[in-house]
Amino acid sequence: MTETLVGTTASEDTAAGRARTTADRAIAYLRGLQLPSGAWKGELETNVTMDAEDLMFRTLLGIDTAETREQTARWIRSQQRADGTWGIYYGGPGELSTTVEAWIALRLAGDKPTAEHMVAAREFILAAGGLERTRVFTRIWCAMFGWWDWRDLPNLPPELMLLGKRVPLNIYDWGCWARQTIVPLTVIGTLRPTRRMPWNLDELRTGATRREAEPAGGIAGVFQRLDTALHAYGKHPVGPLRRASLRLAAEWILARQEADGCWGGIQPPWIYSVLALHALGYPLDHPVLKTAIDGLEGFVITEDTADGRVRRFEACQSPVWDTALTLNAFLDAGVDPRDEAIRKAADWLVGEQITTPGDWAVRRPSLPPGGWAFEYANDNYPDTDDSAVIVMALNRVISHRQPLVDRAVSRGIAWTAGMQSKDGGWGAFDADGTAKLPGKLPFCDFGAVTDPPSADVTAHVVEMLAAVGRQGGARCKRGVRWLLDHQEADGSWFGRWGANHLYGTGAVVPALVAAGVPVTDPAIRAARRWVVAHQNDDGGWGEDVRSYADPAWIGRGESTPSQTAWSLLALVAAGELGPPLTRGIDYLAKTQRPDGGWDEAMFTGTGFPRDFYIAYHLYRQIFPIWALGRAVTALRGGERGDRPTLELV
Secondary structure, three states: OOOEEEEHHHHHHHHHHHHHHHHHHHHHHHHOOOOOOOOOOOOOOOOOOOHHHHHHHHHHHHOOOOOHHHHHHHHHHHOOOOOOOOOOOOOOOHHHHHHHHHHHHHHHOOEEEEHHHHHHHHHHHHOOHHHOOHHHHHHHHHHHOOOOHHOOOOOOHHHHOOOOOOOOHOOOOOOOOHHHHHHHHOOOOOOHHOOOOOOOOOOHHHOOOOOOOOOOOOOOHHHHHHHHHHHHHHHHOOOEEEEEEHHHHHHHHHHOOOOOOOOOOOOHHHHHHHHHHHHOOHHHHHHHHHHHHHHHHHHHEEEEEEEEEEEEEEOOOOOOHHHHHHHHHHHHHOOOOOOOHHHHHHHHHHHOOOOOHHHHHOOOOOOOOOOOOOOOOOOOOEEEEHHHHHHHHHHHOOOHHHHHHHHHHHHHHHHHHOOOOOOOOOOOOOOOOOOHHHOOOOOOOOOOOOOOHHHHHHHHHHHHHHOOOOOOOOOHHHHHHHHHHOOOOOOOOOOOOOOOOHHHHHHHHHHHHOOOOOOOOOHHHHHHHHHHHOOOOOOOOOOHHHHHHHHOOOOOOOOHHHHHHHHHHHHHHHOOOHHHHHHHHHHHHHHOOEEEEEEEOOOEEEEEOOEEEEEEEHHHHHHHHHHHHHHHHHHOOOOOOOOOOOOOO
């Protein structure tokens, strides 16, 4: 198989017309979803772990009500599958810890353990290894109810707070999401708050012995033995050190509460911080805890169903990200940069820029602030991904407040570029988040705990730098080199924050081409071949999140609008304007609803590879517009279409 340059054909004009019509319908639909503030915000769907833990949290604090119990239980029951399990993504297998936590929540809500749905869940739990094989976080919840011995949990002492910023395992070696969770958990694990229930979890136990000891010579074995030593220290801690550590942990937690009462804009540090402060003696009516508990209601979604009203909890909210993506999609699809919807969104984003230092400044103390966070309120943790995409959008907006927009863009460029890691890539929240030791701790059996550079984030920053005319700069060149060095052998790129190689490749190819890598470069050709080879028979693309654990699923899965759009973004950038692009456009056209939107059941967003996945409800609307807009421009010979197409012959 060889590659030949071929010119534009008449049939592409028809493809361009279909793309234009489909994009226009989608734009009209998405316009209708804009909030009065100017932002867009779609639901961020995860799994029932969030709902189960919210109910457990409220039960521990004694703030649960019959209404919250009934509505939460109704939602959790509605998500149980025919085999009695709960999973962590649509269509995925039953997951042990999620099923255990859902079972506990339903028990707390009053469901009888002998009920058919509870028995079915219990049978799966026992077959999967029982309570003894659940993740550490599940067993921490069980310990707080008296169902698990605190002594049988990995130990993380609050003395961690005393480690200097250059000492291995200091809190800034952890990713920001893990750091914000670990600090309150050191308090909880030390003070061990417990509210015992009048029933136990014996029916979920298999009687299995503890996990086998790791070999003494390996890192895992060393940490396992260190954990034993820390437990021994915990029985007889040095009093002044322990008191100073707890005080520092409390001060650290208090300093990072956001204006809306949250911590980090995400569920785990939020509820663990409340539990830690309460264990330290803060009453529930203390302003810090009251604001935190009241703020949780802003993450609750309620709706009426045939079975009654349900209540579910968002793990996080993504208005800044959703708005930034929408702006770029609209602009690339030809919406006037002076359009009122564009202006309102731009004004809102300018107001969301963070101009105060956060934890990122530990690694970059001389860097002026100027980034954006993912959420409504998360000033301590702006991220480079949001910031890069926002700069790309604001740089093209024509505003009645142009000096403010220009200043925001300038600050955003400087901060985002300045967060480059030493190896040339960009992580999401911190620079040089490449520590290996945190992930080796016995405590860390769930989710990524560090924030190293990733291909998708690095690509967005590189594309942004190219968009503002800095493709010739040293930072952009080093970013390009990082991306080329991290291409997979098959021609794709791994996607850290989206599923998976389709997301990574869909981000990297446009970035490399924008930064000056020619479409004839072997890296671009290999990526293009990989995308074309993974197109489904229906013309779309899909990649199941199982690809994170099983390479057989890489690039394979049920077609989805968002993943098809990512693939089209890569093809357009790579100069592929032939049948693969046309078939992808046709897939989006034929799957579009009459109202201009798309349906998408599959989870295509990633929180933690293998452990936590997200269905962004606006991805299915935004990315097709973005891809179709670029396709129209390319097919009609515009700015992105000056290159000849590459056909496989």
